[in-house]
Amino acid sequence: MSLARRRSQRATQISAAARTITQRAPVTLTLARHRAQPTAATIIRLTACAVFAYLIALPVPETSPPVLAPLTALLVLQVSIYQTLYSAVRRVAAVVTGVLIALGLSRWIGFTWWSLGLTITLGLAVGYALRLREAVLEVPISAMLILSVGSKAAATSRITETLIGTAAGLIAGLVLTAPQVEPAEEAIADLARTMADLLDQMAAGLNDGSIDDSARAWLDQARALGNEITRVDEALQRAEESTKLNPRSMRLPYSTVTLRQSLETLEHAAITVRVLARSLTDTTRLAGDDNSLNDPDVRRGLADTLRELSAAVRIYSSLATELDAHGHEVLKADLERHLAAARDEQDRLSELLATAPAVRPVGWPLRGELISHLGRLRSELEAGTPDQRPRPRRNRSWRPPRPSRQRVPPALRKLIR
Template identity: 40%
Template sequence: MSVPPRTGKGLDVQKALKRRGLPDPLTTLVRRGREPTVVQTVRSTLAAVIAYVVALWLSKEPAPLTAPLTALLVVQVTLYSTLTTGIRRVNSVVAGVLIAIGFSVLVGLTWWSLGLIILSSLVIGRFVRVGEFVPEVAISAMLVLGVTRVAETSWDRVLETLIGAVVGLLFNVLLVPPVWVQPAGEAIEDLARRMRGLLEDIAEQISGHTPVAEAAARLHRARRLDHDIVEVDAALRQAEDSLRLNPRVKEGVLHRVVLRTGLDTLEISAVVLRVATRTLTDLAKQRTRETLFPSDVAASLQEVFTHLARAVESFAVVITSQVTANAEQAETRLAEELATARTTRDHAAGLLLHQVLEHPRQWQLHGALLAEIDRILDELDIQKRTQRLVEELDRHTRRHHDRRSVLATLRRHLRRRDHRGGGSTEPSRRTLS
């Protein structure tokens, strides 16, 4: 049976949204439903519910809340983080449960026993090697002690903890967590857009008189890029972890290397950009009643910074896009913008040299600004990026080969040892015969 076409107000509303450039609500809902944050939220909820249901079957407690608590702690956003931190999380929860059992048997829950259980949990957490999850020992102990103080049912908390841990681990192994590459790519593109905005502001204001306060404000914006880079680095680390041990990703190493080297390039460029804004600020302090540069020099520098802004954005598109037509077009635009920026930079350098020969005021600031432009152009260079990718891939291949060589050497050593052991027992058998 065919589905009849949509008519009436629903279709009219959808057409109106399209005419106004607004997204379809259903399309937006489906797209948001595929985002890693939404997927991880649903996965954590399902894991907690499943752990609670299993605990109801296996535990004697009427409300085994420790099982879903443990499942929530174990289910991580990536499979790699689950396997690397899951054991420590389980260890912290079990330690907290055991501490709560001891206190429930001895003293129960009072104001002074609460303080004592927190102190004991934090101290014991240092000795059971739970790493950064020491506070979770105290949290688990407080929650368990608050839920029940009956000594006969306290050991059910250990069973619930193990149930939650097993469910959480199996949930992440059987249902692989989402890949967080897209949020990391969006964070990198957002960083590039902020750098482009700063470069465009420099290009717009370099031709006229620049007050010191205005130049200092641009310097402050450039310094804030450091905080943005920290956030992007955190998103990229999460993306790298989501690519490790993920069976749905075929070229995880390549994705990690491309994004990491790309962020390193943008980070270096942001540092150089901050130094360039400091140079312009120092120049503005020296020229409070005149323009920073003559009109012809300012026009050339304005064109240089404009092409640098476009090159930064094209570079971000290149490293965040897969091998598609968009990536090829972005790489072509990047090459064109860099070539034009170099040509314009050389023209501006000639004009600055002529000006310095006539009026050598603040010549060192002029040279510093040209050097900073050269550094950004060098960092964004396509050939340098390709060389860096090859070096990182070769380094990863060597590390992987070294690990395999160690394992192969160990296997050969064990085989020779077994062979020698078998040879030493054979003569004794012949002698006995």
């Protein structure tokens, strides 16, 4: 290859990379701003809560200077009211337990190295027995502080400031904590977008004939969807927990398709995409006429089916977050249209892949697998449409019932890999 030709190809690659970076730049900036907003909101919540606790504890004579009140408020306040309440209960129980242990030991022993060890051992034992979890260290800490001072006034001050800080954390949680629904909705959209992009890549590779070089990469991307599903599940758990005991959750709008049900549908679809990618990879290993993908008509028909399914996946993710009735009906009609088109393309592809029973080429089971996986992916999306689901009473996208998720058995996971 001549030097001029290599330079030309290099310039083309750099130009393509520059276009890709330019296209992704707005998305990257948007994600950066989105990630910065929760951090700034958390800083404001914690600062306001600590200052509020300090101002409440300032007039109390036993708490001067009231440093423990804002400290307790910072430790109590969590990302959800549900977590804040449990943290408050454990924190108060830990401090009161530690103070009682210190007052009991101070009557019999003084502050020495062996009494310090005894206090820590007893405090940790009681804390673990009460299942205080992350607040278990508060028991020996409170006991050591009170035992070193040996004053009932210090014990009273410790408990008072803890109660004030806990109350401030609870009030701040009720006032400042909002349901975290948008991150869960965005996680659902990202998962569907990733899955749809993979289907588009498969369709493009089938059209340009690069499937032999790309099939293995498609399989790796399909396997990576499991990590995305785990991330979405964690976001949904945070969203569901953020609505517990939250007064603002009563004002959240109603949605027909819940986020949890949508995740289950996309999870089943991701498994189907993985086994479909596996079948394509196995097919590329066949030679000659045994490889059905050597037929341009088969590749074209399979690509058309994948494109319709990709569009259906993108539309399906919007159904979970679309709250407008008219917009919901429009999306539903578009989903049905793409699924119907995928069914027609699949029927034509079935005719192309059909073989006589007497012939049975080497890769004939893979032909049936391709059709089966395409039909299963389409049926998963059809089963997830609103008309096919029971409409629960007062069920919202942010607060669904927690059904038992259908997991794939480990033995089956090994087979489809």
